[in-house]
Amino acid sequence: MKLSILRETDDGETRVAIVPKSVQKLIKLGFEVLIELGAGANASFTDEDYIDSGASIAKTLKEAITDSDVIIKINPPSTVDLKHLKKGQIWLSQLFHRLNEDLISELNEKGVSALSLDAMPRISRAQSMDVLSSQSNLSGYKAVICGADNAGKIFPMLMTAAGTISPSKVLIFGVGVAGLQAIATAKRLGAIVEATDVRLECKEQTESLGAKFLTVEDDGVKVEGGYAQEVTEEYFAKQKEVVNKSLSQADIVITTALVQGAKAPILITKEQIEMMKNGSIIVDMAVAKGGNTEFSKPDETVFHQGVKIVGVSNFPAQLPTNASELLSRNIDTFLTHLVEEGKFKWDMEDEITRETLIVNNI
Numbered sequence: 001m002k003l004s005i006l007r008e009t010d011d012g013e014t015r016v017a018i019v020p021k022s023v024q025k026l027i028k029l030g031f032e033v034l035i036e037l038g039a040g041a042n043a044s045f046t047d048e049d050y051i052d053s054g055a056s057i058a059k060t061l062k063e064a065i066t067d068s069d070v071i072i073k074i075n076p077p078s079t080v081d082l083k084h085l086k087k088g089q090i091w092l093s094q095l096f097h098r099l100n101e102d103l104i105s106e107l108n109e110k111g112v113s114a115l116s117l118d119a120m121p122r123i124s125r126a127q128s129m130d131v132l133s134s135q136s137n138l139s140g141y142k143a144v145i146c147g148a149d150n151a152g153k154i155f156p157m158l159m160t161a162a163g164t165i166s167p168s169k170v171l172i173f174g175v176g177v178a179g180l181q182a183i184a185t186a187k188r189l190g191a192i193v194e195a196t197d198v199r200l201e202c203k204e205q206t207e208s209l210g211a212k213f214l215t216v217e218d219d220g221v222k223v224e225g226g227y228a229q230e231v232t233e234e235y236f237a238k239q240k241e242v243v244n245k246s247l248s249q250a251d252i253v254i255t256t257a258l259v260q261g262a263k264a265p266i267l268i269t270k271e272q273i274e275m276m277k278n279g280s281i282i283v284d285m286a287v288a289k290g291g292n293t294e295f296s297k298p299d300e301t302v303f304h305q306g307v308k309i310v311g312v313s314n315f316p317a318q319l320p321t322n323a324s325e326l327l328s329r330n331i332d333t334f335l336t337h338l339v340e341e342g343k344f345k346w347d348m349e350d351e352i353t354r355e356t357l358i359v360n361n362i
Helices: 020-028 047-052 061-066 079-084 101-109 124-129 131-150 177-188 202-208 233-249 320-338 351-356
Strands: 002-005 032-036 056-058 070-072 090-093 113-116 158-160 163-165 169-173 192-196 212-214 252-255 281-284 301-304 307-311 357-359
Touching (some): 124 351
Parallel strands (some): 002 032, 090 113, 169 192, 281 307
Antiparallel strands (some): 301 307
16 A cells, blocks of 8 residues: 655644654555655655655655555645545544534545544543644643743742742643643743643642642533533633632643634633733633633734733644654554554444544545
8 A cells, every 4th residue: 555644734834744763664564655745844854864764755745645545644634635635545634523524525525534633532542642642742841831931030939149039820721631741841940830620630630740729629520532521601600710819820821721623612701811910921722723712813922901812823833853753653553553464454343443534435
């Protein structure tokens, strides 16, 4: 089977789906590997690196797609990608299928089978294939660095002959993979850290990293697939009461809250922003899905009454080499799970296969 790796074309995207180190693993699985010209350049991987690993170079997008049985990309197919796809091919990327019904219909009409990386089930044996977790880990780290870069003060306490500088206070909304890494990074930098989440099971993890956990004592929030589902307005009102004191004292606030297949919830309202300290920073990691504040805008910095709201839609793209290495390992492990003796085994009794095969034209 021929497998091609496409160059990413989304604005600001610097990652590549497969790095040279994974090419040999794919060849051992039985694939003939083709990579689009320059696909790894922004992540510091040259075409020569891929050739040395055993891949061939496709000089055009059309060549990369039409000459292959399996096509791999990080982001959903573009209009141009779709134009070149043909019946019987297998497409593998993030699809965000619950939000892209028209795209899924078009893939189905073309007779293409499509595997969605973001549909990976949150089960223990799929952890090594979970691109959302690997990329969120990097995002949590980078969000704290972004907050520090935008802040007007340092994170740790500093004692000098001229006086003592008090440590920064950091408040993190959402204690998933990104939130936990943000807590750990902020603590390493010397900040006083508090975190909040609607899931009570996050309390122990938060405290194990040395942060204080803030939440409403209510077991009415349902969790599915690692995500909190829609939360009632009454619950959010109670949560606001719990976090408002910490919010008003925070120097940096990082929001990470997402709802699977839906718009991100508003966690910080206009009124709450107006109670925050002058010069404080909000880093909104959910901005690509609508944002966790009323003022968040993708890839823009918004000022409101002395508060700076920084919206970054793709933090992993700011760490392209590491992000690509982790993605590549996720994907080559996923393909190892799916392929046997040079062919896809399509075991529909397997939860990983069943949940990720969004378009089935096998």
